[in-house]
Amino acid sequence: MNDIFNLKRFLNLFRQLYYEKGKSLLLGFGLLFLISSFIMSTVIFEPKIYFVFRWLVFGIVVFGGVHLFIYILFKQTFKGEEKLTSLLILPNSNFEKWVFQSICVVVVSFVVLLITFKGLEIALFYVLENYSIDKYLSLPETYLPIEHYKSEVLVFLILTYVSCIYYMIDLSQGSINKRIKIWIYPTIFIAFNYVLKYFFFKDTLAKNSWFQYPFTDFFFKNESEKHEDYLVTTGLSHIDIVIYILLPILLLSLAIYYFKLKEKEV
Amino acid sequence: MITFKDYNFYYKKDKPLFRQFNFKLEKGKVYGLFGENGSGKTTLLNAICGLNFPKKGELLVNDFKPKERHPSFLKNIFFVPDSIKLPKVKKSHFLAIYTSYYPNFSHADFDHFLKAFSISDKEKPYELSFGQQKKFYLAFALACNTSLILMDEPTNGLDIPSKNQFRKILASLMNDEKTIIISTHQARDLEQVIDHILVLNKNELLINQSVYEITDKIAFNFYTSKPAYMDQVVLCEETIGGYKVMEKNIEQFQTELDIEQLVNACFLEPDRIVKSLKN
Numbered sequence: 001m002n003d004i005f006n007l008k009r010f011l012n013l014f015r016q017l018y019y020e021k022g023k024s025l026l027l028g029f030g031l032l033f034l035i036s037s038f039i040m041s042t043v044i045f046e047p048k049i050y051f052v053f054r055w056l057v058f059g060i061v062v063f064g065g066v067h068l069f070i071y072i073l074f075k076q077t078f079k080g081e082e083k084l085t086s087l088l089i090l091p092n093s094n095f096e097k098w099v100f101q102s103i104c105v106v107v108v109s110f111v112v113l114l115i116t117f118k119g120l121e122i123a124l125f126y127v128l129e130n131y132s133i134d135k136y137l138s139l140p141e142t143y144l145p146i147e148h149y150k151s152e153v154l155v156f157l158i159l160t161y162v163s164c165i166y167y168m169i170d171l172s173q174g175s176i177n178k179r180i181k182i183w184i185y186p187t188i189f190i191a192f193n194y195v196l197k198y199f200f201f202k203d204t205l206a207k208n209s210w211f212q213y214p215f216t217d218f219f220f221k222n223e224s225e226k227h228e229d230y231l232v233t234t235g236l237s238h239i240d241i242v243i244y245i246l247l248p249i250l251l252l253s254l255a256i257y258y259f260k261l262k263e264k265e266v
Numbered sequence: 267m268i269t270f271k272d273y274n275f276y277y278k279k280d281k282p283l284f285r286q287f288n289f290k291l292e293k294g295k296v297y298g299l300f301g302e303n304g305s306g307k308t309t310l311l312n313a314i315c316g317l318n319f320p321k322k323g324e325l326l327v328n329d330f331k332p333k334e335r336h337p338s339f340l341k342n343i344f345f346v347p348d349s350i351k352l353p354k355v356k357k358s359h360f361l362a363i364y365t366s367y368y369p370n371f372s373h374a375d376f377d378h379f380l381k382a383f384s385i386s387d388k389e390k391p392y393e394l395s396f397g398q399q400k401k402f403y404l405a406f407a408l409a410c411n412t413s414l415i416l417m418d419e420p421t422n423g424l425d426i427p428s429k430n431q432f433r434k435i436l437a438s439l440m441n442d443e444k445t446i447i448i449s450t451h452q453a454r455d456l457e458q459v460i461d462h463i464l465v466l467n468k469n470e471l472l473i474n475q476s477v478y479e480i481t482d483k484i485a486f487n488f489y490t491s492k493p494a495y496m497d498q499v500v501l502c503e504e505t506i507g508g509y510k511v512m513e514k515n516i517e518q519f520q521t522e523l524d525i526e527q528l529v530n531a532c533f534l535e536p537d538r539i540v541k542s543l544k545n
Contacts, residue, residue, distance in 0.1 A: 003336045012366055019359040080353055089315055091340035091367040 004095050013092060013100040267293040267414075267445060268314060272323035275306075275313065276369040283309060287323070294442040295476075296459050299445045299449040301466030302527045305408055308348065309417045310466070314447070315345045326411065341367055345409045348418040352364070352392040352399050360391065360406075370411035379405035382431045388477050408435060421455040424483045429455050455527035463525065465532045466538040475543060477523050485515040487523045500538050501531040514542055 087097065273287035283306045301307050311323060312318045316332030316339070325332060330339035353360065358393060365371040383401040388394060391402045400423045407415060421429050430517070436446065436459045447464075448456055463480060465473040473480075484500060490508040493499055500512040509522070512531055531539050 003338055006337070007364070009337065012363060018353045019363060020353050082347070082349060085317060086353075088317055088335065089343075089345050091337045091339060093337050149339075239448075253275045260326060261397055 004093050006096070009092050010096045010100065013090075013096065149246075267291060267328060269326040270323070271319050271325075273313075274322035275309065275318065276321055277309075282469055287471060288476050289471060291445070291447070291462075291464075291474075293445045294408045294440075295445060295462045296436065296440060296456075297445070297447040297462045297464055298453070298456060298460035298525065299447055299464045299466070300451075300453065300525070300532075302533060305466040306469075308418050309464060311345065311418055311447065311449055314414075315343055315416055317342070317345075341369065342412050343414040343416065344368075344410050344412045346404060346407045346415070346417040346420055348422060350396075350400050350403045352394075352402065354392045356389050357387075357391050358389070364406070365410075368410040368412060372409050372411060375411070376405055376409035379408055379435060382435060383428050397425060398425065399430070401428055404432065408439060408537055411444075412522050413443055413445065415444070415446045417450075417518055419448065420448060421450065432458050436443055446542070453529065457523070457525050460525070463523075463528065465529055467532050472536055472540065473528075473543065478520075480528065480543065481515070481523050482518075483515055484528075485513050485517070485519065485521045486527060487511045487513065487521060500542050501527065501535055503527065503530075 090097070092100075268291040270287040270289050273284060274282065275284040276282040295323065299307050299310065309318060313320065314332060315495070316335045319333040328339065328342060329542075330336055332339065332440055352511065355363070361373075361376075365373075380402070383405055385391075385398055385401055385405065391399065394402060400420075404417075404420060406523065407417075424432060436456075440446070440459075448460065450456060462471050462476045463526055464471060488508055488510055492502065492504075492509050493513070496502070498514040498516060502512075502513070503510045510527055512524075512527055515521075529537075
């Protein structure tokens with residue numbers, strides 16, 4: 001018997017999650033679908049409003065959605081002494097439990113983020129398809145110079161860290177460690193996107209890209225060109241790298257420390 | 267089988283819970299673990315199944331270090347906590363998830379225990395009352411046929427017929443390879459099945475002896491009047507119609523162990539108890 005990893009044993013953890021929390025998660029996805037549908041209807045019927053408030057929508061869906069899912073997972077699966085005891089004495093290896101917990105959070109965060117990005121991508125596509133370029137360019141948010149884009153990034157990153165700190169210190173909702181793990185993965189994913197963009201997608205023509213990276217924006221090579229030729233512009237300074245990549249990695253290391261279930265006691 | 271070697275544990279460094287525990291528990295017995303509230307009974311059970319770690323010293327269970335929580339170790343123990351809340355899954359799903367972890371699980375035993383506990387064959391066990399959920403969980407624990415079963419207050423919430431059934435099941439399950447450790451305040455519920463007594467008192471394991479060894483050295487008698495000679499008396503308690511007396515077993519006649527009285531004496535007269543059991 002492999003004491004480190006056994007696939008059958010590992011999959012049993014997912015079976016347990018599916019049987020116990022499948023309905024809650026499906027409800028969560030349903031809720032997300034409804035919100036997305038609402039956004040799409042706004043996009044189609046009120047594109048101007050959508051253009052102005054889409055980052056707000058993005059924030060609500062991403063932060064709210066990710067939090068909702070992870071809340072469901074942690075609150076109902078791992079939180080509380082009874083559930084923790086039950087998890088710790090389950091005959092799975094620490095590695096399996098650790099990977100399972102991490103995967104749950106990673107997959108859920110990833111799915112929520114991707115659904116949101118894809119939703120926004122489709123929304124933008126509809127807007128660009130159905131809106132004439134002149135009208136589009138006349139909108140205040142349409143052409144985003146790099147500096148403007150950076151301040152937008154900063155606002156969201158600050159929001160992320162403030163949220164992290166808020167949940168970390170909000171002891172009424174659980175211990176500091178529990179707060180960290182709720183926000184760590186969304187934060188890491190945002191940072192990870194930056195790494196990807198920085199190394200692989202810098203100034204890449206993204207007309208066939210099927211999702212929009214966070215905090216990037218469409219803008220045109222020149223105003224006469226059509227929307228198919230928009231660019232996704234990226235690029236991070238050293239300070240950006242420290243703020244957006246190194247700090248989240250530091251937070252990740254804290255989370256990994258926490259997730260070392262073998263250290264967990266009741 | 268279970269070895270505590272220079273074992274120390276505390277939640278706060280300045281308030282040690284266990285100091286220098288050195289003892290062994292052999293397999294094939296039903297151990298009764300007793301102690302006052304806060305004496306560390308649950309903590310000790312948690313330690314044995316790897317839910318907390320020694321601060322100093324070593325703890326070995328079936329040659330494993332519990333703190334490492336190896337699957338090979340965990341699949342051979344089952345812990346029944348005091349408070350049980352079944353997961354919100356159907357019975358068939360519950361069995362599908364959890365039986366795969368325990369290779370010796372017997373469906374026939376499980377059905378038999380459920381019948382013995384008069385649990386209806388309900389598809390949603392989480393909708394049962396607390397006592398019934400506990401019985402369901404106990405039936406599952408016993409049907410897993412693990413070599414070590416740890417139970418924290420197993421009879422809490424059980425009705426009288428179920429307690430009787432529980433005793434019968436425990437007695438029928440015992441063999442040389444199985445060990446059961448029961449922490450309880452309801453000594454009378456399990457008096458007939460426990461064959462080894464462990465009493466925790468003031469950070470120490472005051473008693474670690476078999477029922478036979480105890481009753482060989484101490485007699486539990488009832489007198490209608492107070493004994494005239496108190497030299498051999500360990501504890502004398504006035505009760506309805508007379509006196510319950512614990513005294514040195516000079517006549518070498520084995521009496522029935524009164525666990526409640528013994529545990530009470532451990533708190534009231536710890537030195538005398540230790541002295542009596544040593545002689």
